[in-house]
Amino acid sequence: MYKKLLIIAVFIQNYYYAQTHISGVVVDEYNKPIENVNVFIDGTLFGTSSDQKGIFAFEADSDKPGQFKIIFQKDGYDHGEGEYKVKPGEIDLGKTTLYKSRTTGIEGINIIKGKRNGDGQLSALNPMDLILTPNSLGDVMAAVIKSYPGVQLNPNDGRLFVRGGDQTESAVMINNMLMSSPFGTAGPSIPARSRFSPMIFSGVSFATSGFSSEYGQALSSVLSLNTKSNDVDKELELSVKSVGADVSMTNKISDNLTLMAKVEYLNLQPYRAVFPSRYHWNKDYNMAGSELAATYKIKNGYIKSYNRFDYTTFDYQRDDIAISNNMVNTVLYEGNIYSNQTINLNLDKVKFFSGIAYNFNKRNIAGIFSENDKSKVDNNMLHIKSQLSFTPVKNLSSTFGTEFINVHYFIDYVDATNTKNRLDRSIDNNIIAFFSENSYKFKKGFTLNAGIRQDYYSYTKDIKISPRIRGEYKSPNGIKYSLYYGQYYQSPRNGDLVFDFKSNLKSERAEQYGVNIYYEKNNRTIFIDAFKKKYSDLTKFVYAPNSRQPINFNNDGYGYAEGVDIFFYDKKTFNNFDYRISYTFLNSKRDYQNYPSLATPPFYSKHNFTVNTQFWLDAVNSMVGLSYLFSSGEPYTNPNSKDGFQNSRIKPYNSVNLNLTYLFSNKFYIHGSVSNIFNFKNIAGYNYGDLDSNGMRQEQMILPVSDRFYFLGVFYTIGGSRSTKDKVKDL
Numbered sequence: 001m002y003k004k005l006l007i008i009a010v011f012i013q014n015y016y017y018a019q020t021h022i023s024g025v026v027v028d029e030y031n032k033p034i035e036n037v038n039v040f041i042d043g044t045l046f047g048t049s050s051d052q053k054g055i056f057a058f059e060a061d062s063d064k065p066g067q068f069k070i071i072f073q074k075d076g077y078d079h080g081e082g083e084y085k086v087k088p089g090e091i092d093l094g095k096t097t098l099y100k101s102r103t104t105g106i107e108g109i110n111i112i113k114g115k116r117n118g119d120g121q122l123s124a125l126n127p128m129d130l131i132l133t134p135n136s137l138g139d140v141m142a143a144v145i146k147s148y149p150g151v152q153l154n155p156n157d158g159r160l161f162v163r164g165g166d167q168t169e170s171a172v173m174i175n176n177m178l179m180s181s182p183f184g185t186a187g188p189s190i191p192a193r194s195r196f197s198p199m200i201f202s203g204v205s206f207a208t209s210g211f212s213s214e215y216g217q218a219l220s221s222v223l224s225l226n227t228k229s230n231d232v233d234k235e236l237e238l239s240v241k242s243v244g245a246d247v248s249m250t251n252k253i254s255d256n257l258t259l260m261a262k263v264e265y266l267n268l269q270p271y272r273a274v275f276p277s278r279y280h281w282n283k284d285y286n287m288a289g290s291e292l293a294a295t296y297k298i299k300n301g302y303i304k305s306y307n308r309f310d311y312t313t314f315d316y317q318r319d320d321i322a323i324s325n326n327m328v329n330t331v332l333y334e335g336n337i338y339s340n341q342t343i344n345l346n347l348d349k350v351k352f353f354s355g356i357a358y359n360f361n362k363r364n365i366a367g368i369f370s371e372n373d374k375s376k377v378d379n380n381m382l383h384i385k386s387q388l389s390f391t392p393v394k395n396l397s398s399t400f401g402t403e404f405i406n407v408h409y410f411i412d413y414v415d416a417t418n419t420k421n422r423l424d425r426s427i428d429n430n431i432i433a434f435f436s437e438n439s440y441k442f443k444k445g446f447t448l449n450a451g452i453r454q455d456y457y458s459y460t461k462d463i464k465i466s467p468r469i470r471g472e473y474k475s476p477n478g479i480k481y482s483l484y485y486g487q488y489y490q491s492p493r494n495g496d497l498v499f500d501f502k503s504n505l506k507s508e509r510a511e512q513y514g515v516n517i518y519y520e521k522n523n524r525t526i527f528i529d530a531f532k533k534k535y536s537d538l539t540k541f542v543y544a545p546n547s548r549q550p551i552n553f554n555n556d557g558y559g560y561a562e563g564v565d566i567f568f569y570d571k572k573t574f575n576n577f578d579y580r581i582s583y584t585f586l587n588s589k590r591d592y593q594n595y596p597s598l599a600t601p602p603f604y605s606k607h608n609f610t611v612n613t614q615f616w617l618d619a620v621n622s623m624v625g626l627s628y629l630f631s632s633g634e635p636y637t638n639p640n641s642k643d644g645f646q647n648s649r650i651k652p653y654n655s656v657n658l659n660l661t662y663l664f665s666n667k668f669y670i671h672g673s674v675s676n677i678f679n680f681k682n683i684a685g686y687n688y689g690d691l692d693s694n695g696m697r698q699e700q701m702i703l704p705v706s707d708r709f710y711f712l713g714v715f716y717t718i719g720g721s722r723s724t725k726d727k728v729k730d731l
Contacts, residue, residue: 023057024093026050026072034074034098036229036302042069042081042441048346052255072096074229141183141194143204144223146610146629149529149565149582150208153608153631153653156684156704158191159183161603162208164533164561164588165220165510168493173224175304175342177357178217178405180381184287184312185363187330188320189684189702195310195336197262199237199248200293201225208565209514209529210470210484213435213451214387214401217490219510219535227293227306228260235720241713242271244287256297263290277705282329283315301345301352308338321689321700323370330367336360353401354386369548372416378426379494382406387435395441405431409494415548423549427497429459445474455507457491462506464489478521485513492539499541500553508555509537516565523571523578528564535559538592550594559590559598576616584608599646600635602685605653607632623661625673630654636685640696654680667717675709682707 026037033054040047041060048058070093072080077098084091141160145151152161160170172182186192205224207215215222228250237248246264253259269284289310296303312334317327342355359381366374387401410426437451449470456463468486475481488510491497497505514531538557541550563586571578586606591598609630616623631653638648659673676682682704689698 020060020089020091021057022060022070022091022093023055024096026054026056026096026098028077028098034077036297037072037074037077037098039070039072042071072098074098141223143198144206146627147580147582147612148206148208149527149567149584149608150221151584151608152586152604153610153629154603154634155653155655155682156189156191156702157603158186158193160221160223162221163512163531163563164535164559164586164590164604166601166603169218169220169490169510171215171218171222173215173222174306174338174340174357175227175355176224176353177340177342177355177385178359178381178383179338179340179357180359180407181336181338181361181379184310184336185332185334185365187314187316187332188318188368189705190285190314190316195289195308195338196225197246197248197264197291200227200260200262200291200306202228209516209531210468210482210486210512212449213437213453213466213468214399216403216433216435216453216455216466216488217405217431219488219490219508220533227295227304229258229295229302233720236718237715238718239713239715242711243268258295260293261291264288271710275706275708275710278703279705280317280327281315282317283313285312285314287312300347301343304340304342304344306338306340309336311335319700320687321698322687325689326371328367328371330365332363332365334361334363336362349390351389352387353389355384357381357383370415370417373414374416375411375413377412378408378410380408397439399435399437401435403431403433403435405433407431407491407494409498411495411498423499425498427459427494429457429491429494429497431458431491432456445476447472447474455489457507459497460491460503460506464507464509478519480518482516482518483513484515485511487511496539496541496550496553499550502553504553504555505539506537506555508535508539508557510535524573525567525569527567529566530564532562533560535561535590535592538590540592540594542594557590557592557595559588559592561586561588563587576618577613579611579613582608582610582612596645602634602636602646605632605634621663625659625661627657628655629657634685638686638699639688640699650683650685653682654678655682656680667720668715670712670714672712673710676707679707 024039026034026039028034033050033052035050035052035054037050037054037056038047039050039056039058048056050056068084070082070084080096080098082093082096084093141158145153145160150163154161157167159167161167162170172179182196183192183194205226207222207224208220211218211222233250234252235250239246239248244264244266246262248260248262250260251258264287266287267284268286269281272281272284287310289308292305292307294305296305313332315329315331317329320328337360338357340355340357342353345352359379361377361379363377364375365377368375383403383405385401385403387399389397389399391397407429408426409429411423413423415422433453433455435451435453437449439447439449441447449472451468453466453468454463455466466487466489468484470482470484472480472482489507491507492500492505510533512531512533514529516527516529519526536558537555538559539553539555540557541553543549544551563584566583567580569578569580584607586604586608588604589598589600607630609628611628613626614623615625633649633652635646635649637645641648655676656678657673657675658677659671661669661671663669684702684704687700687702689700691697
C-alpha cells in the first residue's frame, strides 16, 4: 500500500523539476555548531538534518521561479526561517544562528518527524523551567500544572486534570510513544509525582485543543516529552538535596552515539525529622530510580532509546473517620519499568517513524478503602507504532500511520472486614488503530489540517472513527486565528473493565470544538482559547448493597465542559524580569461513575489563576522566582446539608511560593524554595463519619500533608561547555 502511495506521490509531484543544491551551516548564539537541526523547505518534505559540524546540504526541485521559505527547527531552540529565491544550481545560505528556546510554552508549533502539528500542540518548557518554576521541585507535571491554562490546580492529587476531564483522560508520550504509568502511585492526601527527570529531556509539549489524529486513548490532552539528541556535552552533575541525592551524566561516546544516564534516591525521613507532617510515618516516602537514554545516528536518520526503572515504598498512619474511628495504616510497594525504542528515517522525499514501548507496573497497596483491605495490581502495556510522511503535491503534507496497544491488567483485592469485597481477575485489551493527517497551505496565510482515526477495541468489541479538523489564518500583522473540531475516544478505565463481568461497557467519547487567538511580538505573547466539550458514553455503575463492589455497568454517562483559557507573557517591559499569567474559567458537569445526577465533579473549580515571575539579579549572581496560585474551590457533598449532591464548596485555594538560585561559580550553585510562604490554611475536602447524638454526621477536614514545604539543593557540574549562569539566564 505504501509503495503505491509513493508511486502516486512521485507521479503527481511531476517529472522533471530543475535541481537546486542548498547548503549552509547552523550554529548557536555562542557560534558552536548544532547537530541534528531539521532544515527543510516550508510546505514540502525537501530537507535534511545538520551534521556534527552544523553543516547541511540537500537537493530540491522547483517547477517555477519564485520565493521559497526554509525552516530551521530543533527541540530546545527557537525555530528560524528565511525567504530565498528559487533558481537552478547552487544556493549557499551561509551561517544560520539558532537561539536557545525562551518560548512562553503557548504557541505550540512543533515539527515532529517532519510533520507540522497544529496549534493544539503547546510548545516546550525547557529543563531549567521545570527546575526553577516555583514549587515544582523539578517535577515535569507540577511545572505544567503551574504554568499552562486549562489545567486544574489540584495540589493534593498531583495528576493532570484538563478541561473537565478526570485523571485518566490525559495521555503521556515519550519520544512519541505511550507510557501507561507516568505517575507514581500515591496514598490519600499524598500528591503523586511524575517519574521523569527533567534534565534527560529537551522539552515538554502539551496539547489540549484539537490535537492530531495521530493520538488516541485521550479524551482531554496529550503531553509529549522528547529525550535530548546527540549534540550534548560531556558532563557530570552531582546534587545533594533536602529530600535525597542524584548523579546524572551525559557523554558523547562517539560521533554517532550519545548516552545520558541518571541514578537518584529520594528519602523524606531526614526532612520529616526537621519539618514534621500531619501523619505518623512508619516508613517515610522512599524512591530509588535510574534512567538511561541513548541516541545513535545512522545514515538518513537516528535511533533513540529511553529506559527507566523505579521502586517506591511508604508506610504511614492517617486519621480518616469515613473509614474507621481508629487510625488507618496505608502501605505501598511499587515497582515500575519503562522501555522505549524508536527509529526516525529521512528517505529523500519520505519520512518514516517506528517505535516500540513497554511499561511494566506492579504495586501492593493496603489501607485505601478500609483499614483491612489489601490489593495487588499489575498494569502492563505494549505499544507498537509506525507512520509514513510525504508530500504528494506542493503545499500538501500527508501522514499515514498505524499502531497497536496491548493492555494487561490484573487485580487481587481482599477486604478482611467484609468478605463480599473480594476480587481476583485479569483483563486483556488490544487496540488497533489507523490514522491519517493532512495539512495544506493555501495562499495569504491560510492553513487547513484535517485528519481521521479509526480504533478497534478488542475487549469492548467496538470500532470508532474520529474525524478532526483545524483551520488557521495568520494575518499580515502576525495575529493567528484558529478554529478546531475533533472527536476523541478511549477505553473505559481498567478498574471498571475488571468489574464489568457482563462485558456491557463500550468506549467513551468526547467531542470538542473551539476558537483561539495567538499573538507574539517583541517578547510579549497573548493567547486566548474558548472551547466547549461534550461527553457521551461515559461509564456508569452503582455499588452493590453493603459492599464496595460496583455492579450494573453501562455507558449512560454524559457531561460537558466549556470555558476560556487566557495566557499572557511579558519579557520586555522590565529588564531581567519576566512574568507569565495564566487564567482558566471552566463550567463543567458530568454524570458518570456512581453519580446520582449531573454535577460538577470534585476535582474542578470555576476559576484557576497562576502568576509566575523570574528576576535575574546580576549584582548577586542569583535568580529569584515568585509565584501565586489560586483556585476558587471545588465542590463536595455535605450529608449534613440539604443542598444535595456536590452542592457545597471548599474555600478557595491560595499559595504564594518563592525560590532562589544562587551561583557560587560557573559550575556550582544552590537552589532553594519555600511553598505557601504566607501559610494559607488550604483544605482539600471533607470526610464524614458516623451519626452523633444530634443526628449529624461527624465532619473532618482533609488537609495536606503539611501546609508548607521547604527545599534546598546543592548542584555541582563537572565538564560541559556552557556555564550554569548561561543556562539559567537562557530563561
